[in-house]
Amino acid sequence: MAIKEGLRPGGRSARVQESVHSAVRALLEEQDRATVTVPQIATRAGVTPSTIYRRWGDLSALLADVALARMRPDTEPADTGSLRGDLRAWAEQYLDEMSSEPGRQMLRDVQCSATPGFCATIIGGQLQTILDRYPDQPLPSVDRLINLLAAPTVFSILFSAAALEIEELHRLVEMALSQ
Known part of the structure; x- marks a missing residue:
């Protein structure tokens, strides 16, 4: 509670x-x-x-x-001028922050006793901010981005011996953008 x-x-x-x-x-x-x-x-x-x-x-x-x-962001996600660049910047920052020891502990604390869906709401809000910058482009859904970027990142941080490599993260961004 x-x-x-x-x-x-x-x-x-x-x-x-x-x-x-x-x-x-x-x-x-x-x-x-x-x-x-x-x-x-x-x-x-x-x-x-x-x-x-x-x-x-x-x-x-x-x-x-x-x-x-x-976990609530202090600022909007970086605006690099392209959807791909924005998603890469967001994913890299998320990986960096969450794979630090304080980030890992935050994830563990939230995993143990959080309101269901709250983290997805926070992450979804950040990703929606990025998507809203590019209304004239074909866009993936926020759910697709969470499933292909945030979920593998969190899984690797909490359950794997090593966090995702940046190259793998970039491959996930490409996969998320392929329609």
Whole structure:
């Protein structure tokens, strides 16, 4: 159970969420994640443990919520001037970010306790932004791009001995663009 929907943006709820998220990020930088506890987070955030349990349910849900917040992009995908270039740039950046140790841990946290479809919504939004730049071209669907670019990337990061090579990623872009 991630943070409850329907909370007012801003106000006390937003301040509590930001304080708890900041506490989690700080503690994860200072110590091994296996030693992080809800009481530590609550103390650091200036809230009671019951506040955390009431809003997130358990530590894994809180870690997933923090990971999901970090996965939201800060900027639009790079605009290289071509659909192929934009998709390559996006796929390379996604591979680079997610195959780092923090990226791998984010994927694991989200995998363990996330709202179904939320990650696909984030990734789909980025890919749709790219597609919207090229309305006069034949375009693959967002689902095709997720299945041919994001899914193999995530699978290789989480379940293979090595992440995808850039050349393979470029082949996947070509496959996604072939109609």
